[in-house]
Amino acid sequence: MPRTGRDSLIVALDVPTVDAALRIVETLDNVSFFKVGLQLFLTGELPRLLEALRQKSLFVDLKVPGDIANTIGSVIDLCVRMEVRFLTLSESMPLSAIRGAKAARDRHGSKHPEFLTVPFLSSLDRDDLRAMTGSDDITAHILARAGAALAAGCDGVVASGQEIKFCRTSFPDTIIVSPGIRPHGSPTDDHKRFTTPSEAIRLGADYLVVGRPILKGSTPRKVAEAIMDEIDQAREDKANLRSSSSDKPTQVFMPTTNPHGIAV
Numbered sequence: 001m002p003r004t005g006r007d008s009l010i011v012a013l014d015v016p017t018v019d020a021a022l023r024i025v026e027t028l029d030n031v032s033f034f035k036v037g038l039q040l041f042l043t044g045e046l047p048r049l050l051e052a053l054r055q056k057s058l059f060v061d062l063k064v065p066g067d068i069a070n071t072i073g074s075v076i077d078l079c080v081r082m083e084v085r086f087l088t089l090s091e092s093m094p095l096s097a098i099r100g101a102k103a104a105r106d107r108h109g110s111k112h113p114e115f116l117t118v119p120f121l122s123s124l125d126r127d128d129l130r131a132m133t134g135s136d137d138i139t140a141h142i143l144a145r146a147g148a149a150l151a152a153g154c155d156g157v158v159a160s161g162q163e164i165k166f167c168r169t170s171f172p173d174t175i176i177v178s179p180g181i182r183p184h185g186s187p188t189d190d191h192k193r194f195t196t197p198s199e200a201i202r203l204g205a206d207y208l209v210v211g212r213p214i215l216k217g218s219t220p221r222k223v224a225e226a227i228m229d230e231i232d233q234a235r236e237d238k239a240n241l242r243s244s245s246s247d248k249p250t251q252v253f254m255p256t257t258n259p260h261g262i263a264v
Contacts, residue, residue: 001175001206002206002207004228004231004232005227005228005229005230005231005232005235006030006031006032006228007032007033008033008201008206008207008208008228008231009031009033009207009208009210009224009227009228009231010033010034010035010057010059010177010207010208010209010210011024011028011031011033011034011035011209011210011211011214011215011224012034012035012037012061012179012209012210012211012215013025013034013035013036013037013040013211014037014039014211014212014215015039015040015215016039016040016043017040017043018040018043018045018048018049018052021034021036021040021049022049022052024215024220025053025056027220027221028214028220028221028224029221030221030224030225030228031224032056032057033056033057033058033059033085033207034053034056034057034058034059035058035059035060035061035209035211036049036050036058036059036060036061037061037062038061038062038063041062046060047078047082050078050082050084051082054082054083057085058082058083058084058085058086059084059085059086059087059088059177059209060079060084060086060087060088060113061086061088062075062087062088063088063089063090063091063118064087064088064089064090064093064101065090065092065093066090066092066093066094066096066097069097069100069104072097072100072101072104073100073104075087076101076104076105076108076113077104077108079112079113080105080108080110080112080113083112084112084113085112085113085114086113086114086115086116086156086177087113087114087115087116088115088116088117088118088158089101089115089116089117089118089149089154090118091117091118091119091120091145091149093117093149095148095149095151095152096152098115098117098149098152098153098154099152099153101115101153102115102152102153114155114156114175115153115154115155115156116154116155116156116157116158116175116177117145117146117149117150117154117156117157117158118158119141119142119143119145119146119149119157119158119159120138120141120142120145120163122160122161122179122180125138126138129141138163139162139163139166142157142159142163142166142167143166143167143170146159146167146170146171147170147171150171150174155174155175156174156175156176156177156206157171157174157175157176157177158177158178158179159176159177159178159205160178160179160180160195161180161195162203164176164178164195164200164203164204164205165203165204167204168203168204168205169204175206175207176204176205176206176207177205177206177207177208177209178195178200178205178207178208178209179209180195181195181196181197181200181208181209181210181213181227182195182196182213183196183197183210183213183223183226183227183230184196196230197210197227197230197231197234198230198231198233198234198237201231201234201235201238202234202237202238208227208231210224210227213227214227
């Protein structure tokens with residue numbers, strides 16, 4: 001699990017070209033972890049980008065669907081070869097396909113990419129879930145889908161908002177990656193369930209994905225640095241809180257007696 005803000009911050013390269021992505025990486029020389037999504041995949045130059053970023057930690061967010069084993073295997077082969085750290089699998093991916101993806105990775109004798117399941121997008125809310133399923137219980141929906149995917153071979157969960165806390169409680173040892181991170185004062189954009197960096201860490205997130213608040217900032221490097229500092233401070237506060245709680249003496253109730261010798 002990450003130990004510092006630098007390890008935890010994942011910057012989303014949500015730009016239209018590989019050259020633009022590489023310019024951002026050059027600007028953000030204080031960031032070590034980047035996310036590549038569908039927009040860059042559609043350029044047809046994903047292998048070039050991954051090759052150029054081999055010295056960085058990489059999160060490939062393709063939400064791979066349930067396809068035939070050969071196709072899934074080809075995606076896994078590329079990610080292993082390019083030393084990709086995280087790969088998202090679609091929430092609709094059949095459990096058998098998750099097991100197939102894990103088998104493809106295991107054939108390489110590699111622990112990476114680690115598979116992340118996306119039970120419910122951060123751009124959706126209760127009304128969206130009700131329209132999709134007839135139920136508005138987001139927590140139950142996420143926990144059920146995440147639990148099944150983890151049992152089938154996924155390594156972690158993508159969770160946002162208050163669902164971070166419920167995932168951490170239900171899956172204490174799993175990786176939790178949180179999108180929808182918005183520093184104080186930042187617009188929420190299209191995220192309906194979002195948190196600040198410190199709140200996400202407090203709730204139990206391990207990694208935070210941030211895109212537009214950094215990329216659209218007037219000084220992206222400084223914005224990224226401030227977020228990493230906030231993560232470090234939140235982790236320190238959390239550790240101090242645990243320490244102070246464990247240091248408190250346990251109060252034991254000792255009955256007293258009244259003048260008649262009866263315990264009260």
